[in-house]
Structures are given as structure tokens and as C-alpha cells.
Amino acid sequence: TKYIVPAGCPHVNGFKVDNWKQNLRVIYQCFVWSGSVESRKRKAKSCICHLCGAHLNRLHSCLYCVFFGCFTKKHIHEHAKNKRHNLAIDLLYGGIYCFVCQDYIYDKDMEQIAKEEQRKTLRSALVDCFVSCGLCDAGVGEKYSTWEPTKRELELLRHNPKRRRITTNCTIGLRGLINLGNTCFMNCIVQALTHTPLLRDFFLSDRHKCEMQSNSCLVCEMSQLFQEFYSGHRSPHIPFRLLHLVWTHARHLAGYEQQDAHEFLIAALDVLHRHCKDDNGKKANNPNNCSCIIDQIFTGGLQSDVTCQVCHGVSTTIDPFWDISLDLPGSSTPFWPLSPGGDGSTLNGESHLSGATTLTDCLRRFTRPEHLGSSAKIKCSGCHSYQESTKQLTMKKLPIVACFHLKRFEHSAKLRRKITTYVSFPLELDMTPFMASSKESRMNGQYQQSVDVFNNDNKYSLFAVVNHQGTLESGHYTTFIRQHKDQWFKCDDAIITKASIKDVLDSEGYLLFYHKQFLEYE
Amino acid sequence: MNKDSQMRAAINQKLIEMGERERLKELLRAKLVECGWKDQMKAQCKDVIREKGLEHVTVEDLVVEITPKGRALVPDSVKKELLQRIRASLAQHSTL
Numbered sequence: 369t370k371y372i373v374p375a376g377c378p379h380v381n382g383f384k385v386d387n388w389k390q391n392l393r394v395i396y397q398c399f400v401w402s403g404s405v406e407s408r409k410r411k412a413k414s415c416i417c418h419l420c421g422a423h424l425n426r427l428h429s430c431l432y433c434v435f436f437g438c439f440t441k442k443h444i445h446e447h448a449k450n451k452r453h454n455l456a457i458d459l460l461y462g463g464i465y466c467f468v469c470q471d472y473i474y475d476k477d478m479e480q481i482a483k484e485e486q487r488k489t490l491r492s493a494l495v496d497c498f499v500s501c502g503l504c505d506a507g508v509g510e511k512y513s514t515w516e517p518t519k520r521e522l523e524l525l526r527h528n529p530k531r532r533r534i535t536t537n538c539t540i541g542l543r544g545l546i547n548l549g550n551t552c553f554m555n556c557i558v559q560a561l562t563h564t565p566l567l568r569d570f571f572l573s574d575r576h577k578c579e580m581q582s583n584s585c586l587v588c589e590m591s592q593l594f595q596e597f598y599s600g601h602r603s604p605h606i607p608f609r610l611l612h613l614v615w616t617h618a619r620h621l622a623g624y625e626q627q628d629a630h631e632f633l634i635a636a637l638d639v640l641h642r643h644c645k646d647d648n649g650k651k652a653n654n655p656n657n658c659s660c661i662i663d664q665i666f667t668g669g670l671q672s673d674v675t676c677q678v679c680h681g682v683s684t685t686i687d688p689f690w691d692i693s694l695d696l697p698g699s700s701t702p703f704w705p706l707s708p709g710g711d712g713s714t715l716n717g718e719s720h721l722s723g724a725t726t727l728t729d730c731l732r733r734f735t736r737p738e739h740l741g742s743s744a745k746i747k748c749s750g751c752h753s754y755q756e757s758t759k760q761l762t763m764k765k766l767p768i769v770a771c772f773h774l775k776r777f778e779h780s781a782k783l784r785r786k787i788t789t790y791v792s793f794p795l796e797l798d799m800t801p802f803m804a805s806s807k808e809s810r811m812n813g814q815y816q817q818s819v820d821v822f823n824n825d826n827k828y829s830l831f832a833v834v835n836h837q838g839t840l841e842s843g844h845y846t847t848f849i850r851q852h853k854d855q856w857f858k859c860d861d862a863i864i865t866k867a868s869i870k871d872v873l874d875s876e877g878y879l880l881f882y883h884k885q886f887l888e889y890e
Numbered sequence: 891m892n893k894d895s896q897m898r899a900a901i902n903q904k905l906i907e908m909g910e911r912e913r914l915k916e917l918l919r920a921k922l923v924e925c926g927w928k929d930q931m932k933a934q935c936k937d938v939i940r941e942k943g944l945e946h947v948t949v950e951d952l953v954v955e956i957t958p959k960g961r962a963l964v965p966d967s968v969k970k971e972l973l974q975r976i977r978a979s980l981a982q983h984s985t986l
Contacts, residue, residue, distance in 0.1 A: 412906035
């Protein structure tokens with residue numbers, strides 16, 4: 369293999385004399401990446417071609433004297449020839465052009481200076497932005513730079529020469545799990561978690577630095593699990609260590625009976641969250657301000673607005689959540705038959721053929737204002753007395769991974785049963801209608817707000833579906849997971865088979881896992 | 891310079907002073923990545939490099955070859971949005 373090393377050229381030596389570094393910095397600060405208001409004014413006024421006055425045409429500045437010239441019209445070339453000034457800088461991108469080599473060159477020292485100046489400017493530009501306009505939706509910030517390995521990483525790469533190529537058809541990441549006696553409730557969740565992209569990336573890049581003394585860290589075990597899943601081994605994995613740790617840390621799940629997969633999910637996330645000291649070194653003690661990987665991925669904020677029916681004062685609380693549990697029609701809780709259509713389902717392209725309930729129907733019910741009857745009066749701080757009120761739930765902050773739990777298992781005093789009503793769910797989900805901000809717009813009279821095509825923040829893609837077959841007493845869990853964007857596989861304990869999108873969408877659905885389509889850097 | 895390019899230059903100046911030009915550049919960059927334009931251009935560049943040979947190709951070769959294609963492939967929706975943004979920014983500081 370040939371390695372392309374960024375090549376400088378010998379012709380820069382004439383430039384690299386005296387105080388050249390400082391001079392170069394000044395050029396970057398004033399004319400290429402102007403960060404301050406004054407330098408921007410200066411740039412606006414002076415950056416025009418000295419020969420023709422144009423500001424477009426790939427303006428370049430001579431590095432040896434104060435001359436600006438068009439590249440396209442060859443005005444800078446003329447100058448270079450006449451004055452024998454062989455170096456110029458592109459004012460748009462900061463590249464250095466050598467007229468002798470007749471190409472852009474990449475001198476290590478000069479590149480270093482360029483990078484530093486650019487970083488400085490971006491930081492101050494961000495501050496300016498916030499100061500002058502309050503919002504900054506163009507996202508000026510830390511520029512994306514490609515990964516460069518550290519010394520340690522280079523060492524590791526050299527010591528581990530085996531490379532694995534991920535093609536669109538490879539099955540890396542797919543692995544069966546042996547059932548250790550009614551443990552499919554655990555297996556199905558493990559399949560969903562090992563195929564959660566951000567979680568996978570976190571563990572495969574060794575981001576967990578364990579501070580627990582004993583061997584009972586669940587996060588370490590998860591890390592090990594990911595290694596097993598992405599090892600390329602095709603034989604089913606036996607998760608006995610994971611099971612043992614679960615029994616240790618979540619006693620209520622111990623035993624050989626079938627447990628609820630949803631309960632296992634919440635218990636697992638809880639233990640993982642507790643065992644993750646904030647991997648940046650700070651202690652993750654405050655549940656409202658934790659930045660462990662579990663919270664970063666799964667935690668959303670649920671807003672609850674209680675409105676007094678007398679004075680219309682609103683009392684708002686925001687609670688963190690890891691999942692959204694949705695009531696289904698046919699349960700003993702009243703499920704209002706909502707008329708088909710409306711914001712939610714037209715946005716998510718669902719059809720209401722044969723009156724099937726949709727996921728968005730359930731979400732609309734979840735976020736509808738609920739009148740708390742006269743027997744449940746709330747003390748209103750505005751009225752200073754107990755009044756009737758309405759309560760409404762909306763999403764304040766969406767998690768990166770949204771998990772919807774369809775409440776199929778009814779455990780009321782009277783009956784214990786499974787609700788098998790079919791609920792249709794989409795491949796792509798837009799959560800905009802259920803946001804607290806959307807509710808505010810509606811209240812301010814902006815009905816039917818034009819769907820902001822450029823706002824992709826609330827769009828989600830389905831990536832895992834956990835299903836339960838059977839009855840409350842004896843049942844079996846399986847999971848559909850998504851691989852390589854549009855391939856789906858069914859995970860039934862040790863058996864992995866290819867599945868069609870239709871198989872997935874026709875399934876009953878118990879736990880639905882959605883992943884945000886677009887991620888913003890913080 | 892004719893009236894048109896005078897206007898262009900004045901607008902450009904205003905946008906630079908406001909810091910808006912940088913923001914617009916970043917917005918445009920993000921949009922062009924999202925719609926796959928950047929990937930298309932990358933592929934085009936690779937083709938040119940293969941054609942000219944890695945040892946001999948210059949930045950100028952690439953600029954000459956892909957600029958017209960690049961300009962043509964920018965989606966109308968992106969052009970529209972940028973135009974809207976520019977109009978809005980200038981309207982805010984309308985001493986032009």
C-alpha cells in the first residue's frame with residue numbers, strides 16, 4: 369500500500385523567515401476566518417480584487433505583500449509573476465497555493481497555524497451568535513475533523529492486525545442466545561440493546577472505564593456481551609454471567625419463572641445507569657443531571673400540565689422517563705375512540721383500513737387533556753383552594769432512543785389477561801404533534817402549523833420490535849431487529865432468521881424501539 | 891462595475907459584517923451533506939483523480955471538472971431556503 373503524506377514544498381522556505389508565523393496568523397484572523405466584528409468589517413471592505421474589484425472568483429491574498437487578486441481571472445497569477453511572490457492564500461478556505469508547484473501545498477507548520485486560527489474563530493463566532501440573535505440554528509461550532517489515532521491507539525492497531533470488513537450482507541452483530549430456562553424475557557431485550565447503534569458504538573469503542581472493585585459490574589458484562597456479538601462467532605452465546613448479575617442486582621427478577629420483558633428492560637437500564645459512574649470522570653449521582661451513556665441515549669422529559677378549571681393557572685412539572693407505556697383499546701381503562709385522521713396519523717402516513725388502532729392513536733390518547741373529576745380536586749396555588757382541573761402530558765425532551773411499551777398485560781384486581789388487539793406501528797415516526805412546543809403553538813392559535821420540512825429533530829426510525837406470543841401464564845418472547853438500514857432479522861433465542869419488513873409490521877408488537885434519525889452535536 | 895455587481899458587492903459586504911455570511915456557509919454545508927450532495931461530489935472527485943492519476947492531478951483539475959456539475963446538482967429546495975435566509979437577514983438590517 370502507498371501512503372499519501374501531506375506534502376509541503378521547498379518553495380515555502382523563502383517565506384518562513386523572521387516573524388512569519390505571526391504574520392500568517394494575522395492574515396488568517398483578518399481575511400480568512402474573521403471572528404470579531406471589527407475584523408469582519410475590515411474583511412468586508414478590503415477583500416476585493418485589486419485589479420478588477422470583484423469579491424467572488426476565488427479571491428486569493430499574496431503572502432508576501434498586501435495584494436488581493438482573483439484566481440479565476442488569473443489576477444493573482446499576474447501578480448505572482450510580476451513580483452516573483454510565489455505564495456498565495458485562498459481567502460475562502462485558507463489553502464496555500466504555490467505558483468512554482470502550480471498546486472496547493474500542505475506545509476505541516478502552516479497547516480497547524482491554520483487549524484488553530486480556525487478553532488479560535490469558531491469559538492468566538494459561537495459567542496457572537498448567541499449574543500446578537502439569541503438563537504443559533506445554523507450550528508456554528510466545533511468543526512467536524514476526521515479521527516486521528518493517538519499513540520496508544522496506533523500501538524493497539526499494530527498489535528491486533530486482524531481487520532474485519534463490514535459489507536452490506538455480512539452478519540456481524542447477529543448472534544443467537546441460549547435459553548437458560550424461561551430466560552427469553554432477558555434474551556429479547558439483549559437483542560434490542562445490542563442492536564441499538566449508539567450503545568453499540570459506545571461499547572465497541574471501549575468507552576467504559578470501570579471503577580467497581582468487584583466483578584459484579586453490569587456495564588462491564590454488557591461490554592463483554594457486545595464483544596461476543598460482534599466477534600463474528602456464529603454459534604449461540606450462553607449468557608449465564610449476565611443472568612447471574614441480573615439475579616444479583618434485580619432480585620425481583622430472580623427465579624426460573626417467566627418474567628416481563630418490559631420489567632427486565634427497566635431494571636437493566638436502572639442497574640446499568642447506577643453502575644456507570646459518569647464515564648468522563650465525574651460522579652453520576654444526581655438523577656436529573658446524569659450524563660451516563662444510558663441517560664444520554666434513553667432519557668427523555670415528560671411534561672405534565674395541570675390546568676385549574678377556575679383560574680386557568682397552569683402548574684407544570686417535568687419528569688424523566690425511559691419509556692412510554694401506552695394503554696390499549698379493550699383495557700379496563702377508558703380508551704376514547706378517536707376519530708381517524710388528525711395531526712398524528714396523517715403526518716405518519718398511517719392508514720385506518722378496517723379501523724385498526726395505530727401507534728399514533730395511542731400517543732394521541734396519551735397526550736390528550738384529561739379531566740380529573742370532582743373526586744380528584746387539586747389544590748390550586750392561584751385560587752388558594754381545591755378546584756377541578758385538567759391534566760395533560762406532552763413530550764418536553766425526546767430521547768435519542770424512544771421505547772414504546774404497549775400495555776398488553778392487564779393485572780387489575782378483577783382480571784389478569786393479555787390484550788391481543790392489533791396495533792399498527794410505522795417504520796418512520798414523527799413525534800412533532802406530541803411535543804410540548806407543538807401544544808404551545810396550538811394554544812397560541814397556530815393550528816395546522818405548516819410541517820417544517822427542514823426540522824428533522826423529531827423524526828424516528830423503527831429498529832427493534834419485541835413480541836410476546838402466548839398467554840399471560842405461558843408465553844414466549846422474540847425480537848425483530850434491524851441491520852444495515854433495511855434488513856430485518858427475527859431473534860428467537862438461539863435461532864436467527866431473516867425477516868421481511870412486512871413480518872415486522874404485521875406483528876403484534878409489545879415493545880417498540882425507535883431511534884432518532886438525525887443527531888445534533890451538543 | 892455595473893449596477894448588478896455593485897449590488898452584489900454591497901450585499902456581500904453587509905452579510906460579512908453581520909457575521910451572517912459565515913452562518914449561511916455553515917447552513918449550506920449542513921444542507922448539502924444532508925441531501926447527499928457532498929457524497930456525490932466526493933465520488934466525482936474520485937473519478938477525476940482516477941482519470942488523471944494520483945501523482946499528477948492538481949486541485950485546479952478538480953475545480954475545473956466538478957464545479958459545473960456541482961452547481962447543477964444543488965437541489966432547488968436548498969437554493970430556495972438559502973435565498974429566503976438571505977432575504978430575511980437583509981430585511982432585518984435594512985439600511986441597504
